[in-house]
Amino acid sequence: MRAMVCTSYGPPEVLQLQEVPRPEPRAKEIRVGVRATSVSFGDLMVRNFKAVTPSQFNMPLLFWVFARLYSGFTKPRTSILGSEFAGVVESAGKAVTTFKPGDEVFGYLGQGMGADAEYLCMPEDGCVARKPANLTFEEAAVAPYGAIMALELLRNARIQPGQRVLVLGASGGIGSAAVQLARHHFGARVTGVCSTAGLELVRSLGADRVVDYTKEDFTRSGETYALVFDVLGRSSFARCRSSLEPGGRYLLASFKGKQLLQMLWTRLTGADLRVICALAPGSAESLRTVKELLESGKLKSVVGRRFRLEQLAEAHRWAESGPKRGHVAISVA
Numbered sequence: 001m002r003a004m005v006c007t008s009y010g011p012p013e014v015l016q017l018q019e020v021p022r023p024e025p026r027a028k029e030i031r032v033g034v035r036a037t038s039v040s041f042g043d044l045m046v047r048n049f050k051a052v053t054p055s056q057f058n059m060p061l062l063f064w065v066f067a068r069l070y071s072g073f074t075k076p077r078t079s080i081l082g083s084e085f086a087g088v089v090e091s092a093g094k095a096v097t098t099f100k101p102g103d104e105v106f107g108y109l110g111q112g113m114g115a116d117a118e119y120l121c122m123p124e125d126g127c128v129a130r131k132p133a134n135l136t137f138e139e140a141a142v143a144p145y146g147a148i149m150a151l152e153l154l155r156n157a158r159i160q161p162g163q164r165v166l167v168l169g170a171s172g173g174i175g176s177a178a179v180q181l182a183r184h185h186f187g188a189r190v191t192g193v194c195s196t197a198g199l200e201l202v203r204s205l206g207a208d209r210v211v212d213y214t215k216e217d218f219t220r221s222g223e224t225y226a227l228v229f230d231v232l233g234r235s236s237f238a239r240c241r242s243s244l245e246p247g248g249r250y251l252l253a254s255f256k257g258k259q260l261l262q263m264l265w266t267r268l269t270g271a272d273l274r275v276i277c278a279l280a281p282g283s284a285e286s287l288r289t290v291k292e293l294l295e296s297g298k299l300k301s302v303v304g305r306r307f308r309l310e311q312l313a314e315a316h317r318w319a320e321s322g323p324k325r326g327h328v329a330i331s332v333a
């Protein structure tokens, strides 16, 4: 089969089209004919992980050490990237009961990756579900990562209907889903923070208000929120305190040891304002919720740009080249 193989760590050119053996499904696995995949934050990070220093890594040092050991020293252990996919079940192992050949599915492979290829195999009880009927393969392929992460991370904040929520990084993979989920799933009033290029997108996703971080500092507006959700961890608790209502939560998807200590401190002292550093495992149950939200229209999947599989290097270059402008979809078939 054709696959884009990450031949070494480095710039997008390390991604090369190669013929590789088609994977064979084990007894409880399905083989999916991939129709579309995506380029997300994880692809860009893994492709060039050798150059990512602990300080550039948005997680504590120990996480970086584990990631470095897992990722491989001279070249990525995971040579086929692509963590999200949509496609058609092409064959199923003899013990598979949930899916059958011909089923249209979408899913999330996480750091195991493998979707930048014509076929992939995965366990039937992995993070895979039937594709939302109202979405194209491209739209379905770019949805799982951001939506699953946003859903699982936001659940930690216990948002109540009518509360005010601020999302930092609102035009990104996780942030664009967080804006929609906070608004349409949890019933909050949402402010999205991003750079100028993403303002229209974030407004179209349902944000009641948008803030351009290149022109305005949201901490000086006098507005307060029940939740400040920072996806990239570029803000600080000290700066955000004055933007939190009594009982407010400061939720981080990216954090260092300092924020972990702040979480511990605010919890142990019973402080009114809480810091929450959260991890999203990425479960099949979350994907099924995401499917329902996509089908009900509460969640939209926004494809910013399409590329073909053999143009993957170009797609990575485009994704790295500037502000976020919607998701990058890769057509495989």
Ligand SMILES: NC(=O)c1ccc[n+]([C@@H]2O[C@H](COP(=O)([O-])OP(=O)(O)OC[C@H]3O[C@@H](n4cnc5c(N)ncnc54)[C@H](OP(=O)(O)O)[C@@H]3O)[C@@H](O)[C@H]2O)c1
Pocket: 040, 041, 042, 058, 059, 149, 168, 169, 170, 171, 172, 173, 174, 175, 193, 194, 195, 196, 197, 198, 213, 231, 232, 234, 252, 253, 254, 278, 279, 280, 281, 322, 323, 324
């Ligand atoms: N906790 C977990 O379980 C978990 C799971 C997955 C990922 N993560 C973390 O999530 C992060 C990646 O998120 P993602 O996939 O959404 O990334 P992404 O798609 O690259 O989006 C990043 C967003 O942040 C915006 N941004 C950059 N600087 C900003 C600032 N100063 N203020 C506000 N917004 C800013 C960008 O907007 P512009 O382009 O317009 O600047 C962009 O919209 C990584 O740090 C990763 O480690 C955590």
